Structure formats: structure tokens, C-alpha cells
Amino acid sequence: MSKSFGITIEDLRAYPWQDLIKNSPRKEMMSYHGLLSQALVDCQNKGDSKGVSVYRLLGGMTSWNPSYDDSNDKYKPMFAGAIVPENYGEGDLDTLEKLLPEVTDPEFKSRVADLLWIRRKKKNPDHAKVAVQAFLESAAVLEAGTYDCIFTGRIKRAVQLSVVLGRESDRFIATLLHVENLIQKYSVTGQPWICADLMNILLEYGANNHEMYSVLCGKIAQHHQNQNEFSWAQNYWRLQSRWLRMGGGDSEAIRIALVNEAEAIVLEADAATKRKIPSYGAAKGILAKGIEALRRAGGDAKRVEELRKLHAEHAKKSLSELITISIPADDFTEHVQNVIKAVKGQSLEHALLWLGNIPPTNVASLRATLIQNGSPFSFLFATEYLDDEGKTVARTEGASPTAKDLEEEHIKAKMFEMAGRVQWNLRAQTTIIPALSQINSEHNIEPRDFAFLLLHNPFVSHGREDIIARALLAGLRGDWLVATHLIPPQIEHMLRYILAQRGKLTSSLDSEGIEAEYPLGKLLCAISDIEELLGKDLLFDLRGILVEKPGVNLRNRMAHGLMNNNAFYDLSAIYLWWLLLKLCCLPILNYLETVRHGEKVEAK
Helix, strand or coil: CCCCCCCCHHHHHCCCHHHHHHCCCCCCHHHHHHHHHHHHHHHHHHCCHHHHHHHHHHHHCCCEEECCCCCCCCEEECCCCCCCHHHCCHHHHHHHHHHHHHCCCHHHHHHHHHHHHHHCCCCCHHHHHHHHHHHHHHHHHHCCCCCHHHHHHHHHHHHHHHHHCCCCCHHHHHHHHHHHHHHHHHCCCCCHHHHHHHHHHHHHHCCCCHHHHHHHHHHHHHHHHHCCCHHHHHHHHHHHHHHHHHCCCCHHHHHHHHHHHHHHHHHHHHHHCCCCCCCHHHHHHHHHHHHHHHHHCCCCHHHHHHHHHHHHHHHHHHHHHCCCCCCCCCCCHHHHHHHHHHHCCCCHHHHHHHHHCCCCCCHHHHHHHHHHHCCCCHHHCCEEEECCCCCEEEEECCCCCCCHHHHHHHHHHHHHHHHHHHHHHHHHHHHHHHHHHHHHHHCCCCHHHHHHHHCCCCCCCCCCHHHHHHHHHHHHCCCHHHHHHHHHHHHHHHHHHHHHHCCCCCEEECCCCCEEECCHHHHHHCCCHHHHHHCHHHHHHHHHHHCCCCCCCHHHHHHCCCCCHHHHHCHHHHHHHHHHHHHHHHHHHHHHHHHCCCCCCCCC
16 A cells, blocks of 8 residues: 555556546647546545545646756646655555556656666666656657657756666667667757757767867857857857867867857847837846857957947947836935836846736725725716727715615725725836836847746746746837737636636526626626635736726726727736736745745745
């Protein structure tokens, strides 16, 4: 019997979990996690405690984020409270060892074998051998997927385990040869991230043919540079310098590769000035990195001086791009400087998580301010709320001094109105815009850069990652027309997705058996569990920005064609973008709080 789960091999054989995996449209652990979690819920509803334990044991292995670069912790829980590798006791491992030969799916087999290798005190080389083969087979299946870059992680783990078996072993030699063959394949496919990932694996774990790969990197870099894909050109010039250094290449060849990388950064800065909407602020920030890279590479001093003069010109032109913030009461200069300081010089991941960790509107404070500053008789009279064309879009009836329900209706409407006119605009002007400007000046962001935030995110349904990545990128690039069209339906689906994971119905069933999905307004306003999931403050912001008529009501105004072009560039659109970022960051931020033993990630 297993120590932690109380499950035998016979119990595992009695349930159709392998059929569930076999029928999964995506052969990847996150997809399996959803199927096995649903099976667990079905067993709970039937009162089948044995089935619950079976699917907990199996589903636990699917609820981890691989962290193969971590020497001590290869698998980390995807969310707070998830099962971790240490939860599997000796009895569990005995059961899984018996199961291993019977697992037919390579993705699941690789996880079982790897868990046995990691957790067994006495290492069994057979577990590593099985894991290597299963990882390679799983990678081959995943290559054709939408997010094809994730398969290289399986390749990396296969190489890591084959190293353990011995660098002279046939297994290690065959695995490296497999990686080299994939590099040749992807060097001509137009999928540069795959080839780069694979080259980094070879560089980390040792490979020959240094000269061949340095020449190949130069060709790929020049190709991307000719296609104005400067970020990838930089990546491959840098890879070329690493291959030359590993192969003992002469210092001049290495210097030239690094100079080429620096010049690719300069070209990227120049491209920022030639966008449809030029950004000299972004060009200035990128060019500063290029100048520093050129100095470190030992570039020509005259060229450095030439670029410094160009940097000064960009700096002058960027002044006209600064956004003027007019706030009558308080001076937010220090706050804006602190925002810029918080994201300056940080990785994109750190900067976005910092921005996503800013708290939403403090509802209790807003209510107190409204009641304190409002007239004691204001709730006695009816109030109309008008749109930009003077049309009445909402109305609250007058209340008597004892009509508490009507008084509360007035308070909520006034709170949404105040937040829409003051709170959200102020947050956008003094925090979000300065942060985005600084982030854009330091990073040339592409949709794939959001993979760390969206892949395996329990708030993001599979198949939605690319849409949300494009919405986030549109905001970063200041294309609020596109962002505002993309975001509301994706937030609606996110809410429906996380409610469904908790077993909550998100659709109605009429007398004729027709099911209709609840609209966004009902998801936000009529389902009690949503406040528990998101918190009162974040829920207030989502309601006010998206569906409340006294608020901004962006979702309905956009969906019904009530917004002209200028309306999409209102500050409320920027706050809507931040709400999407906030939702995407929540699972990661909650996880960070957990692993730091309650020490919150503060927005300082």
C-alpha cells in the first residue's frame, strides 16, 4: 500500500485514466491535468473515495511546472496547495514503479520515470533510460503543436538525464546526435527560437563541431538582420561568439561577432524611429544598450562617438513624446519617478510582474471618501448618467432617508462614477503609462515573450494564449484600438474558465434543452463565487470598467459600436489592459507568496 495515497497497482488498473489521456487533443501535461481533475470531481460526486485517491495520485504529477534549469527542484507546483514531488512516499513510488512499464503515453511516462529517478534514494539507471526515451518521444509529438517551442524543454531534460548515464555512453551520444539533427532541420524553417534553444542545450552540455555551428549562427543572424528581425539577429551573433569561444577561436573573430551583435541593436533602435508612429524615446533606450555593447566588444571609438551624438538627438526629439499629466491637487512627480525606478533595468518578467502586483481600487477607502465628502441629502434625488453624446445610459431613483436599499444603489453608482472619472484615470496616468514607457524603452517585445506568463497558467485556457499575448502586446505598443477589442471577450472566457474549474455552472438551460452561456455582466454581478476568487477590489474594477453603466461600461460600448476612434485611446482603455495583466499575473504572484512563506511581493 502507498504511504500517502493508499493506492495499489490494481487500483490504478481499475480506472480508465489511460483512455482519458489517449483521447486528449493535446499530448501535454496541462491538458492531462484538466482531464484527470474532472475525473476526480466525477468520483467525488459519486462518493467514490478510491477513485478520488487514484486521480489525486495521477493528477498530482500533471500539476507541476518544469524547472529543468534548477539543479535542486526540477518540478514546482503550478499553484498554491498543489501536490508536490515530496508528497509521494516510498509506497507511492513502489506503486508507480510497477505502473511504469504499462504507461503507453510518452509524455506521462516521462513524468513517472523522472519522478522515480528524482525521488528514489537509491538511483536506478533504468528509470533514467526510460525517461530519456520517453522525453524524446514526447518532444517529437509536441513539435507540431501551436506552442512548438515547449518541446525543447523535453529535449533538454533528456540530455540532462543522458549526461547522468555517462558522457561516453551510447545513450548520451545518440541524444546529442538527435539534437544536432534537429538544429539542422530548424535552421532553415523560420522558427528561430527552436534552433536557438537547441544550440543553447549543446553549448551547456558539450558538443563538437564548434566551427560549423559558429558559421551557421552567422548565416542565420545575417538572414534575420536582412529581414529586419533584429532581436533574433542579436541572439545569433551572441551565439556565434559563444561557439567561437568554446572552440578556442581567435579573439578577433569573437570580437567581430560581438560588434555585429552591437550593430544589430543599433539597427533595432533605428527601426524604432521608422515605425508607423515613431518612438524616439524607445530608440534612445535601445541605442544606449547598443553603445554599451559596442564599447564592451572593443568597437571603433569613432563609431561609439557617432552613436553618442545620435543618442543625444533622439533624446531631444523624445521630449515631444512625453505625456503631460495635469492633476490639480497633488504633485505625483515623486510617485512617477518611483514607478520608473521600480521597472528600470529589470527583466521583462520582473517588470510585468511588478506592474501586475499593484493593488486594484481600494473599495472600502473609496466608499468612505464618497460618504465623507458627499452631501447628506444627495441620495434623496434621482440621478442620471450621460454618455459623451448626452444620452442617458443609467439612472438611480430618489431615496427616502429610510430606504436603505435605494441609498446603497446610489452609493455603488457614485463609486463607479468616481472611479471612472478619477481613480482609474489617475492610476493610468501616474503608474501604468510611466511603467509602460520605461519597459518599452528597454525591451523589444514580441508575442512569444509572454510565454512565461501565459503557458500553463490556470487562469488561461489552452488555445487562448496567443490571443491574450497579442492583446498584451497591443497595449505595450500603444495600439489601444486593438487591445480594447481583444481584451473583454478574453476576460469573459477567463472568468468562465476559472468558475468551471470550481464546478460552477456558467450557462443556463431552458425548457427546450437549449444551453446559453452567461453573459459577462452575469458572470461579474450575479455569481457569488466570483468575489471569493478575485477579491472585492479587483471585482469592483472589472465590473466598473467593463459592464457598469455609471462606470466606464467599455465592453458594451465597444461591442455595440458606440465608441469612435478617439474613445479607444481614453485612459480607461489603459486601465482595462492593466486588469488583463493583473488576472494573468495572479497565479504566479499567489505562488510567489506561498513559496516565500507568507512574505508578499510588494509593489514598492
